[in-house]
Amino acid sequence: MINQLSWKVGGQQGEGIESTGEIFSIALNRLGYYLYGYRHFSSRIKGGHTNNKIRVSTTEVRSISDDLDILVAFDQETIDVNYKELHENGVIIADAKFDPKKPEDTQAAMYAVPFTEMATELGTSLMKNMVAIGATSAVLDLDIQVFEEVVQEIFGRKGQQVVDKNMEAIKAGYEYTKEQLGGAETMQLEKADGQKRMFMIGNDAIALGAVAAGCRFMAAYPITPASEIMEYLIKKLPALGGTVIQTEDEIAAVTMTIGANYGGVRAITASAGPGLSLKMEAIGLSGITETPLVIVDTQRGGPSTGLPTKQEQSDLMAMIYGTHGEIPKIVFAPSTVQEAFYDAAEAFNLAEEYQCPVIMLTDLQLSLGKQTVEPLEFDKVEIRRGKLATEALPEIDNKGYFKRYEVTEDGVSPRVIPGMKNGIHHVTGVEHDETGKPSESAANRIAQMDKRMRKISNLKFNTPIHKNAPHEEADLLIVGFNSTRGAIEEAMGRLAKDGLKVNHAHVRLVHPFPADEMMQLVQSAKKVAVIENNATGQLANIMKMNVGSHEKIHKILKYDGNPFLPQEVHTKCKELF
Structure with a gap:
């Protein structure tokens, strides 16, 4: 019996590698195991080697493992690229279609299973991933019925016949591999605790945190590895009276987000390094106009297009110092999927309380890696709107302008929603006085700069x-x-x-x-x-x-x-x- 398993499936991008890992991991998650998954994929739509490494454990895990127990290979490249991770008692399960060759310098056992042929006989070669899941179940001595619920959920809309065929494919892979194993010892996992937990990527947690915080608008341009945030909100926000706009570029995305926040709507935008480079001028606009702004930066390999589907943490300096001039800015970095949920919600509070840009810094591994997550506590999510006026404003003096940028001791000025009676003021990207009117006065410049920079001198952040x-x-x-x-x-x-x-x-x-x-x-x-x-x-x-x-x-x-x-x-x- 083992209390931990490292499993990897690999092949060419577009041949079902992700769905194989998804079905396998969801089923084990529902049994109560803790999981941590990481996908290695190419920066193209189809083709190129891809793999999905999943760690399964009876206790919490937050990292991929050093070695590998089982490698499921849909092509020879998967074996050649990944076999060195296998320990001496590891197992390779390979599609017999490509006549797999086991490298001489590995002690791992190899079993050739006709994934493609068996799937084709059942109706379509697309089901070869199900045959592979069945083969894995045989090596783990796992009851294939644990996959029935997941298969029903994924394929049920296509009809019961499709569900049955997929379960047949799993059964066929299981039975064939059992026969191949003969009396060989299997890798039986210790029984899990059976507790129900969530299983999600960091991007989904961020999007869910935004919804819980009252975010009702997102403007974004698709980019790896941030796109899932937009995709999640596209599905959820309309039902809550919200909107997602896929903009023509990153500049439009960030300026729309600033505009929505100026209008009093909690809004978010998300991107990766190249997109953040394009957003920099507008981040400065948020800073000088003191308009709340929440941005998610999912770091990836750079510079330029760089390694768009690979792990890196090289945006740190850019997020702190990237804007020209000097503005107050808050940059924070969650380290787990659970933190990503709570931090996303808190980002909106900080943006409104300190009236400045808030950048939530993640990386590809956190954004796209899938983790077991303990049930989220939604009652922990607060909504704090800072100095936003929610009641009628008092009459103003005969100049007729509201002091939107009033110099205050804590550096945070009163804020109003456009259209409020007695709240009229200027908003401009140039230096301005307390009412927002452009001003190049030296004394005013010093007063406004000092006011803005005072905001975050006493920042309150939970667990820095x-x-x-x-x-x-x-x-x-x-x-x-x-x-x-x-x-x-x-x-x-x-x-x-x-x-x-x-x-x-x-x-x-x-x-x-x-x-x-x-x-x-x-x-x-x-x-x-x-x-x-x-x-x-x-x-x-x-x-x-x-x-x-x-x-x-x-x-x-x-x-x-x-x-x-x-x-x-x-x-x-x-x-x-």
């Missing part, structure tokens, strides 16, 4: 750093952000077994940087390792700018398009001693 710091004096402090959290947490356990005292700080509020909290953690450690998916160590450099201790801080970087594995973090950290 996720801390797991059991040691008052640590040998090593490991720091990361976004999706590296799971790999770091696993590496911590292994380093502890090596005899090292290790603390972990995962940065959630990137800007304004929580310098005081981080300084305490850095000062109590002999060495600091910053784990990030970029080539220059952007988070490490931000830490040096804010907390010093240059001699302690070591960069552990990965920028080949792949996420960190727990073993990589463990090995690189151990090399520091």
